[in-house]
Amino acid sequence: MAVVRMAGVSLVGPRDEIEAMALGLLKAGDFEPMSPEVMLSGGRLSSRIRTPQSNRWDVLLEKLERLRGLAGTPAPGRRALDGASGVPFPDNSFSDVSFSEISFSKLEERVNRLSRLAEVWRARLEHLRMEYGRCRAMLEFARALEALGLPPSLLASSPCCRVVLGSLTGENWQRLREIASAAPVLLLPLFENEGRTTVAAFCEASYSAAFEKLLAGVHMRVFETAMRELAAGGGAQLSDRLDFLEAEIGRCRDMPTLYTGENRFELERLYGVVYAMQRVYSLCRMGGEFGDMAVVSGWMPEEACGELRALAGREAPHTVVLTEDGASLESKGSELPTLLRNAPVARRFQEIVRLYSLPSYSELDPTLVVSVSFCLFFGFMFGDVGHGLALILGTWLMERRGWMGRALASVMKVAGASAVLFGILYGSVFGSEELIPPLWISPMKHVDTLLPVAVGVGIAFLSLGILLRIRSLARRREWGEALFSPEGVTGLAFYWLALAFGVLSLEGTLAPWESRIFIAVLALLFCAMLLGNVLARSMFRGESVDEGGVVHLFSVFHALLNFISNTASFVRLAAFALNHAGLCAAVFMLGQMVERVPGGKVFHALVLVAGHIVIIGLEGLIVFIQTLRLEYYEFFGKFYHGGGREFRPVLWRRSAQERGRAD
Template sequence: MIEPMKFVSISGPRDDLDRMVNQVLCRYEIHLENALTELKSVSKLIPCPGTNPYREPYEAAEKLAALCSAGTKAAQTPSPASMTAEEAIAFVQETKKAMEAADAEKEALKQKLKDTHALYEQVNLYRELDFSIPELLKFRHIKYRFGRVLKELYPQLEAFAESSEDTILYKCHETDHYVTLIYFVPGPVSERTDAAFSSLQFERIILPDQYTGTPTEEIRRLEKELEDIKSQITQLDAREKTYLEDQKPALLQAVEVLGSYNANFNVRRCAAVTDKKEHPFYILCGWTTETDARALQKELEEDASTFFVIEDSREHVTSTPPTRLKNPALLRPFEMFVKMYGLPAYNEFDPTLLIAVTYSLFFGFMFGDVGQGLLLLIGGFLLYRFKKLDLAAIISCCGFCSTIFGFLFGSVFGFEDVIPALWLRPAEAMTALPFVGRLNTVFVTAIALGMGMILLTMIVNMAVSFKCRDTEKTWFDTNGLAGFIFYLSLAAVIILYMTGRPLPATAVLAVMFVVPLLLIFLKEPLAALVERRGPELSGGAMFFVEGFFELFEVLLSYFSNTLSFVRVGAFAVSHAAMMQVVLMLSGAETGHISIPVIVLGNLFVCGMEGLVVGIQVLRLEYYELFSRFYRGTGREFKPFLKKQTF
């Protein structure tokens, strides 16, 4: 069913808007409308101004909460009512400052670690050099150069140094690609030697003056310093983690509070305010359930600064009510099929019950087997129980009906000699009909069932159209009263002829065949006449030509729509035939049954045919039933505020 809706208006002092939203309205579900659009007749209204003060604190709180260890949020977070928005903002700012200070200290340590590691990498290149680095750095008349050269070019440098009387070359360290070295040269000739070394791609390395001993001593000192810095970073991380864990309950609480205030602040996009400088007030309006409307009205009766109005008349309401479906838990999964077609409009008929009953019934008829039905029933139930999938619940309901029809057909995993058929065997039962001969009973039953469903949907269409005051669709449409009388008369004639009563059948055909079709042919002028708009016969001769072909199409649609239900019986017969093939392949006829073939065959039929039958039944629902009475033009009820319980 469609839950009744009420249009409500709320107004009060503009400065009181945030309090109203965050302390009162957030506990109710309201589909807000744009107040400026709804209140066009009210002058001097402007959009509600303001910058969201909760967005940045909320984003900061979320980032801080993400740094906390994972856990059950609901179990560790107290009620949001115990912390105000101001307290939450102050707490987040304090926590953010503490974390920023810790981060700044950590960044300083990381930079120090980087610099120290760079020093370590430099001095490590000269670990074979057994001299005090500070002593080398004190040289004034002898120039020294630290650096490296490609390994393949080192022999040339070495040859140059040996041939030069002014250059002393000392090899320090060798890697796969480079040779690290130091050379000494007198000051007056240093430029010439530097040019020669540079021509051989010598890369100079400038050593800073932080070193205090030999390279070996410096390496040990720097290694210890690196370990100390890493230890400080680890301790700082541990302190941050401990600090966040201590603050976690309050932090998660702040996230809840600020998240609520941040979302609720967006209500201003739907609000309107007066442009008066003295005593400005806000206006909010929208749709809510009748239950919430009465509860909110009762609560606001004690609030002297707030005015609350329930619009019982819709004459002054611009928007159409949104649709909120409210069905029992057993039917709720079938709302998925309704929403796939389109939500019903507020004044429309909710087809959830109809599709739940007919879909399960048709599926069971087309897929009748006790064993496979129980598999669908149990498997769908377990899947819905643990995964909460609506489709799984639908499969479970279909499995229940399949099990019932399995008993009626006497079929258990394809075996038809295990239990007796309570009704018939689909592949064997035949019925003798006049003018037709012998016909499979399930085909006859399927057509009769289809005719009954078409008549039922015509009744629903008349009721919905009458409620919407649509004269043409109620009385003269193909699915209105005229079409109902014609199709009911046609069904009665067929039944009378098939049961051997030709005389009353001919009388009914003569009386009821022409009049309803004539009403359908003249539905437009008749509807205009009933609505006192005057008969309309625009188009002259073309009106009769178009009407004739439309009437011919109507007759064809009645015929094709009725025959479309033959598929219900056809799939029942094909299911039995497919299981006979599985039994034949398993060797059941010879008495030596192959269990693997039986299991695999049943799984294949259950999966493949179950999918095909599910699609075919949905096609019947949409094209043969829904198309007669259902429009699906509704809009979904979407509460602007997240309902909270304090």
């Protein structure tokens, strides 16, 4: 229904033309690379192709992004792929550059020069921060001693006491405090800055060796010369020194931003070229090279092949475009990727199908049927105007707060709208059937109508599943299975005739001779199903049958029992509709019971609010699960296998996995 027809494509031509074509494919976003061996298997080129093992542009791009991170500037924003990506499309300033003119060695030299400059800034900033921490530690320690009336030089030069100034992380500071409580060590915290705690640690001179091991164990950054400077009276100008260091740190921190601002256009162009080449080689990584030529193969929608040939005519006149339709490649044993394309409303329910399994390439996509049936089943069981609106509002709030994914939230909003529609049909608003008149029936008052309708919906839905299975078998030209299996034409005819015979017999409208005709036809269809293997082998000689006789006999009886159990399973539609009405009635009764106690109106309101919240949350979840069961077991079990592989094109914007590998 919505599985896009795919084609295998190979581009063979000069390397610079292939790179230009790859850039166009990245912008289109509909090309998934594959090994050239799939398309060129057995050809004369296949033995000469060598495949690159890594993308050498990854390192250059990573260095440029580190420079951007150090400067605190976002990625260049020209023609962004979307409002949040910040990734530039190749624009006119890039399209005038020929790929043959791009030299990796020259670009690598420029990027390495920038990277070395960034390392100098980083090292300078780190040195200034360490010096600032050392000087501030000396100043704070001197002030603490002066507050006690002790000159810093006296304690710093004492032969009986060992004093160390240093900083460590907050976690290691807690560890040091725990260890020091059981050791002859005194700790004096001085200040905290950027997640690190600066402390003064004291111990006896005889404990110095163990003291050094202790500090090394908690990774304390020791200011080696601090105490010697204090002993020599070097703390007099510390305040001026700190002011100078603060100014230097600010200038050094702003230096990358100033540099990138002054050289913005040059750096944006450099980043754009490196980013483009990184994406081009990501697409070409599964391709290959032979001499001065290159080859890239991949999957793409058949409808896009015409645009690819037009692009080749404009950008790559010496490149050969080879295509082969997906059906031909699938017959050779290739596993084609699955790309689903549905209408916007139905697209919301693709995730419901994915939860079960993605359809394989040659399989029918049930998304459209699921989008209709899911709303029908959910609304049938949870029909209430107030509860449906509350479900929509609750879903919207959870999506806004990030508690629910966008795909699931979209499904729940549509399900809530379906509950509102059925609530209007039932005349139910928060369980009350007095506010609006029902447009159809009231579940509690018309059970005799609700139950047959639920079973009728189940019969139609099961029949649709069997019809889709027959169509799938016909597409694979498995005619024997399509005609004579219990879930084929013969089984469907048996199911319908058995239902008609049962209904007419209960009504007592069948004459004896009509009953005998029904029984005879049912017996004939049953025998056809039992002898289905023999009939298929004799009528369609090219069709093989794997099942043995005994296995086939049991599978026929199992399928007939499934007809009964699957049909009865749809009674749950009526049962949960009645359950919903009953729970609401119980909430109203509880509210009336507590209304007689002091403050009864308040308790009445609280019971109503709490009861309806429980109904919306708990019963809504149960109905959602039951709806999935009807879809997956009763419907998908008839015709759907899944097991497809998702179509994953290489896009202009890097995926989270690619960024993670780079980091």
